[in-house]
Amino acid sequence: MDITSFLRDNNLSTPFLVLSSIFFLLLVIKLAKPTSSKKLPPGPPGLPIIGNLHQLGRKPHISTAKFAREYGPLISFRLGKQILVVASSPEAAREILRTQDHLLSSRVVPAAFQQPSLIPHSLMWSDANLSWKSLKTLCRTELFSAKALESHSRLREQKLGHLLDFLHIKQGETINMEDVVFITLFNTLTSIIFSRDFLDLKDVHGTRDGLNESLHKIIEYGGNINDFGSFFPIFERFDLQGIRKETVKQYEKTFAYWEDIIEERRVHVNSPTWSSEHARSFLDRMLENKFSNNQIYQLVTEVLVAGTNTTTSLVGWAMTELVRHKEVMSKIAEEIKREVNTDKISDSQLSKLTYLHATIKEALRLHPPVPLLLPHKATETCEVLNYTIPKNSIIFVNLWAMGRDPKVWDDPLSFKPERFIDSKLDFKGQDFELLPFGSGRRICPGMPSGIKSVQLILASVIREFDLVLPNDADPMKLI
Numbered sequence: 001m002d003i004t005s006f007l008r009d010n011n012l013s014t015p016f017l018v019l020s021s022i023f024f025l026l027l028v029i030k031l032a033k034p035t036s037s038k039k040l041p042p043g044p045p046g047l048p049i050i051g052n053l054h055q056l057g058r059k060p061h062i063s064t065a066k067f068a069r070e071y072g073p074l075i076s077f078r079l080g081k082q083i084l085v086v087a088s089s090p091e092a093a094r095e096i097l098r099t100q101d102h103l104l105s106s107r108v109v110p111a112a113f114q115q116p117s118l119i120p121h122s123l124m125w126s127d128a129n130l131s132w133k134s135l136k137t138l139c140r141t142e143l144f145s146a147k148a149l150e151s152h153s154r155l156r157e158q159k160l161g162h163l164l165d166f167l168h169i170k171q172g173e174t175i176n177m178e179d180v181v182f183i184t185l186f187n188t189l190t191s192i193i194f195s196r197d198f199l200d201l202k203d204v205h206g207t208r209d210g211l212n213e214s215l216h217k218i219i220e221y222g223g224n225i226n227d228f229g230s231f232f233p234i235f236e237r238f239d240l241q242g243i244r245k246e247t248v249k250q251y252e253k254t255f256a257y258w259e260d261i262i263e264e265r266r267v268h269v270n271s272p273t274w275s276s277e278h279a280r281s282f283l284d285r286m287l288e289n290k291f292s293n294n295q296i297y298q299l300v301t302e303v304l305v306a307g308t309n310t311t312t313s314l315v316g317w318a319m320t321e322l323v324r325h326k327e328v329m330s331k332i333a334e335e336i337k338r339e340v341n342t343d344k345i346s347d348s349q350l351s352k353l354t355y356l357h358a359t360i361k362e363a364l365r366l367h368p369p370v371p372l373l374l375p376h377k378a379t380e381t382c383e384v385l386n387y388t389i390p391k392n393s394i395i396f397v398n399l400w401a402m403g404r405d406p407k408v409w410d411d412p413l414s415f416k417p418e419r420f421i422d423s424k425l426d427f428k429g430q431d432f433e434l435l436p437f438g439s440g441r442r443i444c445p446g447m448p449s450g451i452k453s454v455q456l457i458l459a460s461v462i463r464e465f466d467l468v469l470p471n472d473a474d475p476m477k478l479i
């Protein structure tokens with residue numbers, strides 16, 4: 001018996017026909033849907049299971065820049081089951097950070113930081129939701145607003161003064177500028193937060209206590225986005241290198257430094273005679289807002305980690321380029337001589353140092369301290385440049401590649417602050433070829449504070465010292 005007679009005999013033909021035409025209809029609809037909306041961005045072919053892990057290497061901003069040269073400004077690849085997307089052109093960056101910003105502003109939490117007691121209080125690693133918004137508002141008013149910056153200027157100057165005094169004592173000796181700049185920035189931030197210094201210029205390697213070491217380890221374990229391996233489900237479950245356990249250990253060591261101060265101030269803030277005018281630090285504000293210790297630990301660690309490593313790296317690169325380009329250094333020195341005639345450099349004088357400012361932009365173009373931004377995550381499937389970005393993809397923007405792209409910049413590998421003179425191009429998130437702080441919802445909230453520190457440190461050091469390399473080392477050999 002063939003199938004038709006079976007159906008006829010059993011009187012099943014009508015429903016079968018209906019069913020099959022529904023099936024046919026579904027098929028037609030499915031086929032008719034434009035295939036372009038289903039297409040992932042192109043990218044290098046991967047291996048089964050590990051995907052492209054073996055191709056990333058230790059500097060993913062460089063390896064993904066190579067992929068981009070081959071596959072275009074929007075690429076995708078896999079690590080395990082995880083899809084990653086990297087944008088490397090201003091157009092792609094604009095689509096991600098502006099047009100689709102509302103769908104692409106969540107985060108993926110590095111394995112090291114996946115701690116249920118901390119993530120809900122995170123500014124850096126939480127999704128862009130209500131609790132994140134209110135944290136951001138508090139930080140904006142108390143730490144990053146123009147008014148807050150103004151009220152911190154005395155502390156900033158004081159720490160800068162300590163740095164300059166220290167350098168005068170050490171004049172002629174070899175100094176690791178990154179170390180002393182780090183200490184200066186760190187003490188500035190902890191003074192704003194806790195009204196206290198924690199590091200000592202005279203004890204550069206922090207042998208006295210391990211706070212610097214713990215924070216560096218925290219950055220290394222989790223803040224280091226180069227550690228792609230830590231993001232991915234296939235690795236997460238195992239905590240392969242014991243990263244999470246080690247991070248918890250360093251967190252606990254770090255928090256121990258702050259516990260007593262927090263408890264002491266909590267007593268003040270909770271006392272019946274307390275009034276807001278008595279607040280003298282960011283800690284007092286957090287306590288007024290009824291923050292728990294865990295909330296305070298998390299926010300403070302993030303601000304310190306985000307604020308010191310990035311700013312130090314920028315000062316370090318700017319100084320390196322100045323040593324390489326003596327003519328740039330002399331131009332800045334002349335500008336300072338022309339515009340600054342007082343002992344301390346005031347804000348209004350700083351704003352006149354246009355060549356210094358152009359130099360900072362140029363250093364940010366070639367040496368973005370966060371070369372891929374922090375990882376963004378797609379909360380919904382969406383389209384970017386006519387490609388599909390599936391829900392839960394991890395998205396990076398390759399600032400390093402854009403800064404060195406001849407399609408974006410003339411003579412991209414030369415250090416030429418002049419390119420920013422008489423140019424409106426700025427790093428505030430409006431010009432998508434220069435995004436060292438990101439753009440959109442996740443833009444770095446610390447930008448004004450970071451830039452101000454960099455301007456003040458560079459201007460003061462150039463004004464008072466000659467920067468030279470030890471033993472006439474060849475500046476072009478610095479990497």
Ligand code: HEM
Binds near residue numbers: 123124308368437439
């Ligand atoms: C030259 C200095 C700095 C650079 C280049 C820089 C750059 C960045 C970048 C690229 C991001 C990620 C943006 C994104 O994922 O789209 C970021 C986030 C962040 N930065 Fe900065 N930053 C600097 C200084 C600072 C300072 C001084 C602070 C605080 C005192 C700070 C606090 C933060 C925080 C809290 C976030 C997370 C924001 C969020 O996820 O919503 N940064 N920064």
Ligand SMILES: *[C@@H]1O[C@H](CO)[C@@H](O)[C@H](O)[C@H]1NC(C)=O
Binds near residue numbers: 120121125126130
């Ligand atoms: C915001 O997102 C974080 C995780 O990213 C979560 O822990 C927190 O509870 C969320 N807050 C709100 C108000 O939804």
Ligand SMILES: *[C@@H]1O[C@H](CO)[C@@H](O)[C@H](O)[C@H]1NC(C)=O
Binds near residue numbers: 180182183203212213
């Ligand atoms: C802090 O610790 C790191 C890593 O242990 C070290 O490389 C750096 O020189 C230290 N910096 C300061 C300022 O002590």
Ligand SMILES: *[C@@H]1O[C@H](CO)[C@@H](O)[C@H](O)[C@H]1NC(C)=O
Binds near residue numbers: 310
């Ligand atoms: C910032 O952190 C990264 C990752 O640990 C490290 O490689 C780099 O040397 C640090 N930079 C500075 C200036 O501390």
Ligand SMILES: *[C@@H]1O[C@H](CO)[C@@H](O)[C@H](O)[C@H]1NC(C)=O
Binds near residue numbers: 385386
């Ligand atoms: C996307 O596709 C539309 C319609 O096919 C086309 O008009 C547009 O130019 C494309 N955009 C890009 C960036 O390729």
